[in-house]
Every structure is written in structure tokens, then in C-alpha cells.
Amino acid sequence: MITAILTQLPVPKDIPLPLPLPEWLLIFILILSFLLHILFINLMVGGSVLTFWYEWRGRKNKDFDRLAREIAATITVNKSLAVVLGVAPLLSVNVLYTLYFYSSNALTGNIWISVVPWVAVAFLVLYLHKYSWDRLADNKPMHLGILAIGIFSFLLIPFIFLTNINLMLFPERWGEVEGFFSAMTLPNVFPRYFHFLTASMAVTGFFLAWWFGRKSFTTETKFKTLQKNEIKKQMLNLALVATGMQFIFGPLLFLTLPAKGVTWGLFWVILAGATIAGIIIYQLWIMINEVEKVPGKRFYLVLGLFTLLVAFMGTGRHMYREDALSTHKQMMAQRTAYHWEEVQKAHENLLLPQVESEAGSFTPGQNIFETNCAICHAPATRLIGPAMTEAAPVYENNIEALKQWIKNPGRKRMDFPPMAGFPHFTDKQLTDVAEYVLQKEWE
Amino acid sequence: MDFPLFHLDFMGNRMLVAVIAILHVLINHALAVGFAPLVTLLEFRGYLKSKTKPDEGKAWDETARKLMFFAFVITTSVGALTGVGIWFATSLANPASLGSLIRVFYFAWFTEWIIFVLEVVFIMIYYLTWKKSNESPRRKRQHIRFGLFLSIFSWLTMAIIVGILAFMMDPGSWIEKKSLVAGFLNPIYLPQLVFRTPVAMMMAGTVALMFVAYALKKQNKWKTNILKYISFWILLWMPVAASGAFLYYWHIPRAMVGNLPVALGTQQFQDWYGSLVTTMIVVVSIGFLVGILGTFSPRRLPKHLLIIPVAASFLFLGTFERLREFIRKPYVIGDYMYANGILVEEYPLYQQTGILKHSPYTAFSEVTKENNIKAGEAVFTLACTRCHTTHGISSVVRKFERMYGTENPLNEDAMKTYIKSMHNVRYYMPPFPGNEEELGALAAYIAAQQKRPKTLEGPQIKGVDVKEIEFETQNE
Numbered sequence: 077m078i079t080a081i082l083t084q085l086p087v088p089k090d091i092p093l094p095l096p097l098p099e100w101l102l103i104f105i106l107i108l109s110f111l112l113h114i115l116f117i118n119l120m121v122g123g124s125v126l127t128f129w130y131e132w133r134g135r136k137n138k139d140f141d142r143l144a145r146e147i148a149a150t151i152t153v154n155k156s157l158a159v160v161l162g163v164a165p166l167l168s169v170n171v172l173y174t175l176y177f178y179s180s181n182a183l184t185g186n187i188w189i190s191v192v193p194w195v196a197v198a199f200l201v202l203y204l205h206k207y208s209w210d211r212l213a214d215n216k217p218m219h220l221g222i223l224a225i226g227i228f229s230f231l232l233i234p235f236i237f238l239t240n241i242n243l244m245l246f247p248e249r250w251g252e253v254e255g256f257f258s259a260m261t262l263p264n265v266f267p268r269y270f271h272f273l274t275a276s277m278a279v280t281g282f283f284l285a286w287w288f289g290r291k292s293f294t295t296e297t298k299f300k301t302l303q304k305n306e307i308k309k310q311m312l313n314l315a316l317v318a319t320g321m322q323f324i325f326g327p328l329l330f331l332t333l334p335a336k337g338v339t340w341g342l343f344w345v346i347l348a349g350a351t352i353a354g355i356i357i358y359q360l361w362i363m364i365n366e367v368e369k370v371p372g373k374r375f376y377l378v379l380g381l382f383t384l385l386v387a388f389m390g391t392g393r394h395m396y397r398e399d400a401l402s403t404h405k406q407m408m409a410q411r412t413a414y415h416w417e418e419v420q421k422a423h424e425n426l427l428l429p430q431v432e433s434e435a436g437s438f439t440p441g442q443n444i445f446e447t448n449c450a451i452c453h454a455p456a457t458r459l460i461g462p463a464m465t466e467a468a469p470v471y472e473n474n475i476e477a478l479k480q481w482i483k484n485p486g487r488k489r490m491d492f493p494p495m496a497g498f499p500h501f502t503d504k505q506l507t508d509v510a511e512y513v514l515q516k517e518w519e
Numbered sequence: 520m521d522f523p524l525f526h527l528d529f530m531g532n533r534m535l536v537a538v539i540a541i542l543h544v545l546i547n548h549a550l551a552v553g554f555a556p557l558v559t560l561l562e563f564r565g566y567l568k569s570k571t572k573p574d575e576g577k578a579w580d581e582t583a584r585k586l587m588f589f590a591f592v593i594t595t596s597v598g599a600l601t602g603v604g605i606w607f608a609t610s611l612a613n614p615a616s617l618g619s620l621i622r623v624f625y626f627a628w629f630t631e632w633i634i635f636v637l638e639v640v641f642i643m644i645y646y647l648t649w650k651k652s653n654e655s656p657r658r659k660r661q662h663i664r665f666g667l668f669l670s671i672f673s674w675l676t677m678a679i680i681v682g683i684l685a686f687m688m689d690p691g692s693w694i695e696k697k698s699l700v701a702g703f704l705n706p707i708y709l710p711q712l713v714f715r716t717p718v719a720m721m722m723a724g725t726v727a728l729m730f731v732a733y734a735l736k737k738q739n740k741w742k743t744n745i746l747k748y749i750s751f752w753i754l755l756w757m758p759v760a761a762s763g764a765f766l767y768y769w770h771i772p773r774a775m776v777g778n779l780p781v782a783l784g785t786q787q788f789q790d791w792y793g794s795l796v797t798t799m800i801v802v803v804s805i806g807f808l809v810g811i812l813g814t815f816s817p818r819r820l821p822k823h824l825l826i827i828p829v830a831a832s833f834l835f836l837g838t839f840e841r842l843r844e845f846i847r848k849p850y851v852i853g854d855y856m857y858a859n860g861i862l863v864e865e866y867p868l869y870q871q872t873g874i875l876k877h878s879p880y881t882a883f884s885e886v887t888k889e890n891n892i893k894a895g896e897a898v899f900t901l902a903c904t905r906c907h908t909t910h911g912i913s914s915v916v917r918k919f920e921r922m923y924g925t926e927n928p929l930n931e932d933a934m935k936t937y938i939k940s941m942h943n944v945r946y947y948m949p950p951f952p953g954n955e956e957e958l959g960a961l962a963a964y965i966a967a968q969q970k971r972p973k974t975l976e977g978p979q980i981k982g983v984d985v986k987e988i989e990f991e992t993q994n995e
Contacts, residue, residue, distance in 0.1 A: 084985040086879035088521030091618045092862075096625035153643055159599045160639045163632050166606060170621050175522070178614035182525040185611050185979030192539065192604035199596035250523065251985030258982075414990040415877070422868035448944060451937045452922075459933055460922040493922055496944050 085248050087404070090412045091174050102172050103394065109164035111390045115279065116158035118272075121230045122280025123151040124202065126314075128223050135216055139302035146298070148206050150287060155199060173244060175408065176401065180244035180259075184236070187256035191236055198229035234272055238265050245337065245400045264332035271325040274318050281314030282382065289371045309367045316360040319353060326350060337400030342392055349388035356381050441512030444505055448498065455518050461492060464518040475514060479506040520618065520860070521879050525611040526904045526977030529911035532612040539608045541837050543601035545722075548715070548836060550590045550598065551638075551673045553723025555645075557752060558587050559666030564748070566659050578741040584649050585734055586727055591646040595639070602635075613905055615860035616851040624683055631679045634672055641669040674716070681711050710770045714763030717756040718836070721806050724753035725828040728813065732822045743817045750813020750820070757807050764799045795838060802835040848947035851905075857949035859905050866952055873954040874901055882984040886956040895964025896975065898957045909968050909975050916969045929969045934962040 095102060127148045134141025169177050181188055205222045212219040239260045243253065246262065253259045287293065288307045295304045330346055359378045363370055438446065452460040453467065461467070471478035483506060485495040501509075527535060561583035569576025610617045621628065645665045652662035728749045735742040809828045813820050851858045861869070869877065876884035881897040883890050899915075907913045919929050922937075935958050942950040951958060 084987045086521070086985045087988065087990070088879055089877075091520055091615075091622065093619055093622040096622055152647070156595050156599065156639050156643060159603065160632075160636050163603065163606075163635070164629070166603070167621060167625065167628055167632070170606075170610070170618070171625060174614075174618040174621075175520070178522055178610055178618060181607075181610055182523040182614065183978055183983065185525040185977065187979075189535070189604075189607055189611060192600050192607055196597045196600035199600070200592070203592050203596065251983060254982035255980050411988070411990040418872075419865055419868045422871050423864075425867070425871060447940050451940045451944060458924075460937070 084251055085404075085407075086250055087247075087407045087411045088175050088179070089415045090408050092412065092416065095171060099172070102168055106165055106168035106172060107390050107394055109161060109168065111386055113158060113161040113165055115386075116154045116161060118276040118279040119154040119283055120151055120158050121234075121273070122276040122278075123147055123154060123284075124223070124227050124230055125277065126280060126284070127151065128220065128227055131216075131220060131223065137302075139299040142298055143302065143307065145209060146288070147284065148202075148209075150284075151202060152206065155202070159195075169241075173397075173401075176244040176247070177240075179247070179250060180240050183243060183250060183253055184240050184256040184259050187236055188240055191233060194229060194233060198226050198233070201226040201229070231273070234269060235260060235265065238268050238272070242268065245397060246334065247404050263334055264329060267325065267329040267332045271322065271329045274321045274325050278315050278318035278322070279382075281311045281316075281318060282378070285311035285315065286371045286375065289375075305367050308370050309364060312360055312364045312367065312370070316357060316364065319357055319360065322353060323350075326353075333396060334400070337396040337398075339395070339399050342395050342399065345388055345392040345395060349385050349392065352381055352385040352388065356385065439508070439512065440505075441508035441510075444501075444509040445512055449509070449513075452495070461495060462489060464513070464516075468513050468516075468518055471510075471514065475507075475510050478510045478513065479503075482506055482510065520615040521877075522614045522860075523880050523978040523983040524900055524904060525979050526900065526908075526975060527911075528908045528975045528977070531906070531908050531912040532904065533906055534912055536605070536608045536612050537840075539601050539604040541840055543598065543605060544840060545833050545836060546594060546598040546601065547673075547677070548719040549722035549726050549832070550594050552677050552716070553719035553721070554586070554590045554727070555642075555666065555673050556670040556720070557723050557727055557749070558583050558590070559663060559670055560752070561586070561745070561748070562666060563663050566656075566663060575741055578739065579745065580653065582731060582735065582741075582745055586730060587646050587649065589730060591642060594642065599639075613851055613858075613860050616856055619852060619856060627679065627683045631676060631683070634676050634679065638669065638672040638676060641665060641672055645669050677715060677719070678712060681715065682708055707767075707770055710763070710767040714760070714767045717760035717763055718832070720756040721753050721760055722829075722832045722836070724749055724756070725806070725809065725825070725832055728753070728809070728820075729822075729825040729829055732820065732825055746813055746817040746820060750810050750817065753806055754810030754814055757803060757810060760806070761803050764803065768796065768799070798835045798838045802831050805831050849942065849949040857952075859902055859949050859952065861902075861949070861952045866950065869952045870950075870954060873957050874898065874952050875957060877988065879986060879988055880978075880983050882986060884986070886960045891960050891963050892967050894957070895960035895962070895967075898953055898961045899964055900975070902952050902961070904975070910972050915965055916972075919965065920969070929966045931959070931962040931966050934965060935959060938962065 097105075127144045130140045130144035130147065134144055201222060205219065205226060208219065208222070212222075236256075239256060239262075242262060242265050243249065243259045249259075249262060253262070259265075285308050288295075288304065288311065293304070295302065295307070326346075356378055359374060359381065363374055363378065366374075369375075453462070453464050456463050456465045471481070482497070483499050483501060484497050487494055498506075526532060561579055565576045565579030565583060567576075568579060606617075645662070648662060648665075652658045728746065731742065731745055731749065735745070805828045809820075809825070847853065847858075849857055851860070854863065856862050861874075873885060875881050875886070875894060875897060878897075878901060881894075881901070883894050883897065886894045899909075903915065907915050907918075910916055916929070919934060919937075923929060923933065938951050938961065939958060941948045951961075953961070
């Protein structure tokens with residue numbers, strides 16, 4: 077590996093095929109489907125953390141154990157939606173950023189691919205946790221331990237995604253990284269991670285306030301003393317505090333973004349989003365003080381504000397990506413165009429008269445022999461197949477048998493590898509090469 | 520297209536794809552496409568029985584629900600993740616090819632995805648509302664309807680993906696038509712579908728049979744009848760599977776004659792084709808035997824031996840999936856891109872000027888006496904590692920040793936001559952995409968690897984060399 081002081085910038089050739097849809101449409105699909113995907117991922121991660129939290133508290137108060145179970149039920153659905161909704165952004169980022177995404181995939185490859193078995197096992201662990209609740213009722217430590225494995229996975233796996241999508245933005249660093257862990261410590265993976273984790277808690281709190289606040293959710297039959305309003309309050313508390321935390325992690329993320337992708341446009345978009353977040357905090361505070369009304373008009377107002385916030389942040393995220401890569405994309409396009417000019421020139425060179433490497437030109441039979449047979453059959457020594465001095469005499473007056481053998485060889489010499497056949501040869505080709513073989517003086 | 524080339528030097532990059540993809544296919548055939556209709560049918564039978572024999576009806580319903588639980592857990596965890604895993608693995612194994620295919624097939628895969636989303640929604644509704652559906656006959660009927668939707672959408676996802684795969688197998692379609700519809704009109708498409716559908720049904724039957732044999736207690740008085748019914752299901756699908764197999768078997772050589780420059784007759788193809796036929800016969804017969812035994816004498820059905828039809832049908836499907844490998848080689852996209860990720864059109868350039876100078880991820884632009892081995896390693900990475908390893912699965916050293924024997928060290932000149940023309944002799948090998956010097960470097964590298972074996976670590980472990988390449992900018 078070259079450890080140059082100035083890292084060289086790779087400018088790869090791009091895929092020479094058109095995009096399947098107009099670029100703006102692909103971008104729209106990418107951002108929209110990604111935000112849907114990340115919504116359910118948030119609910120899955122936040123949900124599992126909250127399940128643990130309440131099941132832990134549930135050791136003293138059975139109602140909280142019951143609440144934990146209710147939360148766990150939502151994870152089953154949310155996780156499956158999270159995975160299936162991940163396909164559309166995956167495909168879209170594959171199409172729009174092929175060279176960038178696949179390159180960072182390769183550079184973080186063995187940890188990247190571990191996502192597949194790791195998430196599958198995490199899901200199975202969560203199923204085990206959910207469906208063993210009664211059986212392990214008097215072995216809470218084990219039950220909680222099972223959930224802990226799942227949560228541990230959900231807390232670490234995001235690093236794999238974040239490392240990858242971060243590395244793809246910095247081709248100038250591709251020559252520097254040596255495997256996943258060196259890519260993970262590039263700016264600004266960790267700030268992104270904390271921003272994501274906090275968002276998961278906020279979104280989950282907000283969702284569960286609605287889930288447990290619904291008219292159809294009846295607490296009387298489920299809980300001994302726990303009231304609906306109390307549940308809603310705790311969930312909204314979480315949403316408010318977590319959103320408040322974002323005023324630390326958000327700026328941290330923004331300020332640690334490598335400057336190459338930062339523009340004024342990005343600044344205003346993020347600022348707009350942050351302003352909305354401020355309004356959300358205020359509204360959440362009001363909701364907590366009028367919790368019996370939740371979910372009411374104010375709830376749906378805040379839902380709308382959250383959607384707007386996420387739209388701004390999602391757009392900003394995309395803007396950063398585009399700005400970070402714009403120069404490199406230009407260079408890549410130029411390199412690709414130049415490459416295809418060179419390819420064209422190479423094709424034209426072929427039309428120039430060939431210079432035979434040997435004096436005189438080959439007979440057709442010899443030509444066939446040199447390009448098909450000579451690589452395995454040397455004149456007088458064993459190469460891969462037997463020497464011609466050994467093989468040719470077998471067919472001395474039997475050209476038909478030789479032609480048949482070439483076309484469809486059997487297996488005579490067990491200490492040699494089997495001979496590949498040439499069934500696609502025309503009769504003329506077979507005759508030409510067979511005649512050449514039988515007429516030549518092999519020595 | 521230039522990428523850092525992910526490489527697994529023991530397992531080989533193809534094996535990564537194969538393990539994930541075959542696992543996914545096994546699950547989606549046996550636990551989704553085939554399983555959903557079987558479970559729905561069992562639930563329906565339970566519903567019908569519950570009108571006159573409520574106890575028996577309940578037992579059938581509960582068995583169906585337990586079966587669905589098993590399928591639900593496995594498909595939404597391992598099934599879903601191996602599906603995504605195919606994207607991950609193929610992008611690592613051959614980014615050039617995936618990057619190109621997704622541009623042409625975006626719509627097809629998007630459509631497939633929409634249907635997947637619906638399938639996921641239906642499977643969640645179907646399983647998670649099961650207990651509630653027993654509250655009233657109307658709810659039960661609605662629930663059975665969901666089972667039907669799930670079955671239909673499951674089958675549709677298979678129908679679409681098989682069309683896409685059929686397209687990828689047919690080289691002509693890409694060059695001439697570059698259109699998706701061609702894939703669905705491909706002569707292999709319908710036979711493949713007519714074959715896969717009953718095979719999925721049968722596989723599901725064998726899995727269900729095994730599950731019921733183990734999960735239901737001996738005292739359960741309905742167990743025998745349920746086993747009988749599932750065996751009958753297997754039996755029913757068998758003639759369809761046999762006809763589908765025959766149709767497919769009849770079509771393969773005809774399709775391949777047009778597609779391959781070298782058709783029937785090559786040793787390996789014949790060996791493989793023979794093994795395919797053998798496996799087809801064995802699996803269908805086993806299914807038949809189990810079906811007969813289960814239908815007419817379910818008590819004699821040996822619980823522990825039921826693993827055999829399950830394993831056999833899985834084995835068959837694994838063999839079956841290799842078909843695409845044969846039809847496609849030496850290309851990964853027929854007539855357009857070779858399996859090494861290099862375009863047919865680019866070959867004259869690389870064979871004239873060498874390939875190293877055009878790659879940003881190799882340290883050298885040309886071969887010299889000092890860098891011969893290192894350059895050979897770079898050439899090996901670019902030209903060979905999509906399918907080969909140094910000493911692992913599909914090891915080049917081992918292949919040459921098998922050809923030339925191990926008495927003498929590998930001869931560089933012999934290997935040079937071989938690699939230069941091997942595409943004439945081994946139809947599945949792409950031509951060498953470099954110039955004479957690079958060929959020499961490659962041969963030297965292979966010879967050195969035999970003498971002193973050294974693992975070739977991929978960039979995911981050791982990073983990648985980067986060099987800048989001159990290209991004229993437009994405004995100069």
C-alpha cells in the first residue's frame with residue numbers, strides 16, 4: 077500500500093449505461109424510500125431499547141412488564157417493514173452512486189457482509205425473546221439477557237451502514253483505509269451515529285404515545301394501576317428530551333462534516349429543520365401538560381412538523397452528498413469519455429493489416445492447431461496432453477477416427493486430465509486440422 | 520468501470536454468493552411459495568370440518584397455525600436477510616456486472632420489490648391475526664382469503680424474478696433488444712416456471728410433513744389424518760413436477776444450442792446434464808414414495824427418515840441453480856460483459872496497451888523486471904479473482920498442477936501459452952484481457968505462488984493501492 081503524504085485520488089471509469097429513469101425521479105425515490113426505511117429502523121431500535129427499559133422496571137412493577145410486552149409486539153411488525161423498505165433505497169443508491177457505493181462496499185466488505193447473518197440472528201433472538209416471555213417468567217435475568225443480545229446487535233450494526241455511506245463520499249480517502257475499522261474512524265461517522273440513536277428514541281417515544289393513546293387501546297384489562305395518561309406522559313417525555321438532545325448532536329454532526337460538501341444552501345436547509353425542531357419541542361411541552369388530549373389535534377400538528385423536519389434533514393443529507401461528490405463526478409465523466417475514445421481507437425487499430433509473428437502464413441489446419449491444440453499438446457514432450465509424437469501415430473491411416481476423437485474425445489489415458497472436445501468445429505475445420513496433424517513430421 | 524475488488528482467497532467470491540443465494544431460494548420455495556398455499560389449504564379444511572366436528576376442525580386449524588408460525592419466523596428473519604444478502608454479495612463479487620444490470624433491470628426489480636412489500640404485509644396480517652380470526656366464522660373466512668392473497672403474491676414474486684434471471688441467461692436479448700420483455704418471452708422462462716412451481720409445492724410438503732411428525736404429539740388423534748393429507752398433497756404435485764421437469768429438460772439443449780458457441784458434447788456439460796437428470800429422477804421418486812407411504816399408510820411413515828426427502832429436494836434445488844452458471848459462462852452478461860467484469864468491447868484496448876495502466880487501483884502502469892511478481896498479482900486480481908483464488912476453492916495453482924502434474928514446478932512459458940488461448944479450449948473461460956508482458960507477469964506470479972504459497976488478501980483487509988491516471992480534460 078502506498079502511504080503517500082498526498083493521497084492520490086482515484087478517478088475510476090463509470091458504468092457506460094444510461095440511468096433507467098430521469099435523475100431527479102431516482103433521487104426523489106431514493107430520499108423518500110430511505111426516509112420511510114429509516115423511520116421503521118428508528119422504531120425497531122428505539123422499541124427494543126424501551127422494551128428492555130420497561131421490562132427491567134417491570135421486575136418491581138408487573139404493569140411495566142406488561143407494557144414492555146406490548147412494546148415488543150410492535151417491534152415484530154416494524155422490523156419486517158424496516159427490512160423490506162430498505163430494498164428500494166439500496167437499489168436506488170446502487171443506481172445513482174454505483175461507483176461510490178460499490179467501492180466503499182468493497183473496502184469495508186467483510187464487515188459489510190456480516191450485516192446479513194448478524195441481522196438475521198438478531199431477529200431470531202428477538203423472536204425468541206418475544207415468544208419465551210411466559211416460559212421464562214421466573215427467569216427474568218435470562219429473558220433480559222436474550223433481549224440484551226438483540227439490543228447489543230441493534231446498537232452496533234448501524235455503525236456498519238454509517239461507515240459505508242460515509243466512506244462513499246470521500247474517494248480521496250479510499251487509498252488510505254485498511255479495512256472496516258479504519259473507515260469507521262473517519263469523520264464524521266460517530267456524530268452521525270449519535271444523531272441517529274437519539275432520533276430513534278425520539279421517534280419511538282412519539283410513536284408509542286400515539287400507539288398507547290389510541291382509543292382502541294384499553295388499559296383497564298391489561299394493567300393493574302398504570303394509567304393511560306401516565307404511559308403517554310412518559311413517552312412524550314422521552315420524545316421531548318431526545319429531541320432536545322438533538323440540539324447537541326445535530327450541531328456536532330454539522331460542524332464535523334468535512335468541509336468539501338458544505339455549502340450555504342446546506343446551512344439554510346439544516347437551519348430550517350432545526351427551527352422546526354425548536355417548534356416541536358415547544359409543542360411537545362404543551363402536549364405533556366395536556367396529556368389527556370393526546371392523540372388530538374396538536375398531536376397531528378406535531379406529526380406534520382416532524383414530517384417536515386425529516387424532509388428538510390433528508391434533503392440536506394442528500395445535498396451534502398451531491399456537493400461532496402460533484403467535482404469527482406465531473407472528473408469521472410471526463411475519464412470515462414476519454415476511456416471510450418481510447419477503446420474506439422483500439423478497435424480501429426485492429427483493422428490495420430496484421431503482422432504475422434512467424435514468417436509466412438499458416439495453413440488453415442496449422443492455424444487451428446496453434447490456437448486450439450498446441451496449448452495442451454507439445455510436439456515431443458508431455459505438456460497437458462500427450463506429445464504429438466505419441467498421439468498422432470495412433471490415427472495413422474484413420475483420419476475419420478481422428479476427426480471423431482477431436483470432436484468428441486473419450487478417455488484413454490487415465491494418468492492424463494480429460495481432453496476437452498470441439499463439437500462446434502465444422503467438418504472442414506476438423507478435416508483441415510486432422511490432415512495437418514497426420515501429415516506433419518512430429519519430433 | 521474500476522472498483523477496489525473485494526476478494527475472499529479461501530472461499531472464493533462465487534461461493535459467498537452461492538451460499539446466500541441458495542439458502543434464500545430454499546427458504547422461498549419451501550417456506551413461502553409452496554408453504555403458503557399448503558397452510559391455507561389446511562386452515563380451510565379445518566374450517567370446513569369445524570362445522571360438523573369442532574374438535575377435529577380446531578386441531579387442523581391449530582396445526583396450520585403452528586406451521587405458519589414456523590414459516591413466519593424463518594422467512595421474516597433468515598429469508599428476508601438472505602434476499603437482501605444476495606444484493607450485498609453480488610455487489611461485492613462482481614460490482615461491474617451488478618452495476619450494469621441494475622440500470623437495465625431497475626423497473627423489473629422495482630416491480631418485484633412492490634410485490635415483496637405486499638407479500639410481507641400479507642404474511643404479517645395472516646400470521647398475527649390468526650388467533651383473532653377464530654372468534655367468528657366470518658373472520659375465519661376473511662383470514663383464509665388473506666392466506667390466498669399471500670399465496671398468490673408469493674408465487675408472483677417467483678414468476679417475476681425467474682423472468683429476470685431468464686433474460687440474464689440469454690445473450691441475444693441484451694444486445695439486440697435491451698428490453699425486459701424479451702426475458703419473459705425467452706423460451707426457457709415458461710418451462711422453468713412450470714417446473715419450479717410444483718417443486719416448491721413438493722418441498723413445502725416434505726417440510727410440513729417433517730414438522731407435523733415432530734411437533735404433534737403421538738396422542739393427538741388427528742395427527743395421522745393430517746400427515747395423510749400432506750402426503751397426498753405431495754403426491755398430487757408429483758406428476759406436475761415430473762411433466763415440468765421433462766419440459767425443462769427438453770428445452771435446455773435447444774436453448775443452449777443457440778446460446779453457446781460450444782453446445783452439447785463438452786465433457787463437463789454432459790456430466791452435469793447427466794447429474795441433473797439423475798437428481799431430478801431421484802428427487803421426484805423419493806417424493807413419490809413418501810407421498811404413497813404417507814397417503815396409504817401414514818402410521819408407517821418413519822419420522823426420522825423424513826429428513827431424507829427434505830434434504831433430497833434441497834440438494835436438487837442446489838444442483839438446479841447451477842444451470843445458470845453453465846449457460847452464462849464465459850459471460851456474466853451474455854455477449855456484453857465477461858465473467859471477470861470486463862466488457863467485450865474493451866478487450867482490444869487492454870490486449871494492445873495492457874490493462875494495468877488503465878486501472879486506478881494498481882500501483883504500477885506497466886510490467887518491469889523488478890515489479891514482475893507484484894504486477895502479476897495485480898493482473899491476477901483484475902483478471903481472475905472474480906472466479907478464482909490462489910490456493911482455495913477454484914485455485915489456479917491447483918488447476919495448473921492437475922493439468923501439468925506436480926513432478927516439476929509449474930512452467931511459466933507453458934502457462935503463458937495456455938492462458939493466452941484457453942478460451943478456445945475451455946468455453947467457459949474469458950480471453951486474457953492484457954498484453955504479452957502482463958501475461959508473463961501473471962504466469963510468473965502463479966509459478967511463485969506454487970513455490971511459496973501466499974494468501975492474497977482483498978482490499979477489505981489490506982486496503983487498495985491508488986494511482987492517478989492521465990486523461991485529457993475537455994477544455995484544454
